[in-house]
Amino acid sequence: MSKVLLISTGGTITMVREKGTEALVPADMETFKAFIPELNAGVFDVDIEAFHPLIDSSDIGPESWKQMAQMVYDHYDAYDGFVILHGTDTMSYSASALSFMLENLGKPVVFTGSQLPVGVLRSDAKENLLTAIEIAAAKDEDGNALVPEVTIYFEDRLFRANRTTKRNAEHFSAFNSYNYPALAKAGVHITYQPHLVHYSDPNEPLVLHTEFDTNVAVLKLFPGIQPSVVRALLRTRGLKGVVLETFGAGNAPSDRWLYKELKAAVDKGIIVVNKTQCNTGSVEMGLYAVSLNLMKAGVLSGYDITTEALLTKMMMLLGEMPERAKELLGKDLCGEMTVD
Ligand code: ASP
Secondary structure (H helix, E strand, O other), X not given: OOEEEEEEOOOHHHEEEOOOOOOEEEOOHHHHHHHOHHHHOOOOEEEEEEOOOOOOHHHOOHHHHHHHHHHHHHOXXXXXXXXXXXXXXXHHHHHHHHHHHEEOOOOOEEEEOOOOOOOOOOOOHHHHHHHHHHHHHOEOOOOOEOOOOEEEEEOOEEEEHHHOEEOOOOOOOOEEOOOOOOOEEEOOOEEEOHHHOXXXXXXXXXXXXXXXXXXXXXXXXXXXXXXXXHHHHHOOOOOOEEEEEEEOOOXXXXXXXXXXXXXXXXXXXXXXXXXXXXOOOOOOOOOOHHHHHHHHHOOEEOOOOOHHHHHHHHHHHHHHOHHHHHHHHOOOOOOOOOOO
């Protein structure tokens, strides 16, 4: 039987109604386990580690990413797979971050959570958790993990983590991967798509990256954006990287002032990457005249990457290997973007 380590960070999935007030509060692991008796039924071999205290995912950032990745790294040899319970709000950021932090990952790390707390009738917690464990434990007939990547399992789909975005605050299918197909679908059977999975070189050891430089910003363009706003952001002291959210296939207003501000930022050594505001599709710089200025200013293409993946990749590269950050932001590291 495969051994799985369940790491609980918090979020709705861990919550129950407090006796007396009926308010939703994170449950300790014993109370949590009482709602999911299957964890102790001998079907799975699962150990549990939890954050103290459990946290809402809006409070999760680089320090917590480090804690999660370190837990996977420290227990890597002892387990066949890992499941991380996490609030849904920033799950795509955390899961994307871990995909870059755990270089040469050869075992499944499956993030999951739920839209309704475990202690609430109709909760999606149990189903999401049990299927995530099954996926983390799944191996082929040669004993190799079926999906040795960082992924998100939610409702009935398994997605590559660094391709996901939280898309719905209401429905059970909270996540989507707009630019890459699901790696598995769960119905009566779990159907895996091995041809879509990213496999690391099995001869390379797992390398843990934990340094993040958070001197980055997202600049979302909109019709009528003022030079003062762009200037204030691009001239922020210490700024090292910018995710520039553009229109359509990577287009921006052709105003001379915008070109000059971006060029001045790039000349100062700030890395600016073009990411389309569209969920689906890719940046194609040079396709329209209105993206030529961006190219001339030295803005890089983010192709079809998500904002969550681009931000976390940028912070990690700036923290870990700043001299190579620009070069590596243009490359696909672990399936996060389709470079043409
Ligand atoms: N606010 C919660 C969180 O992200 C929501 C959730 O888990 O769905 O921690």
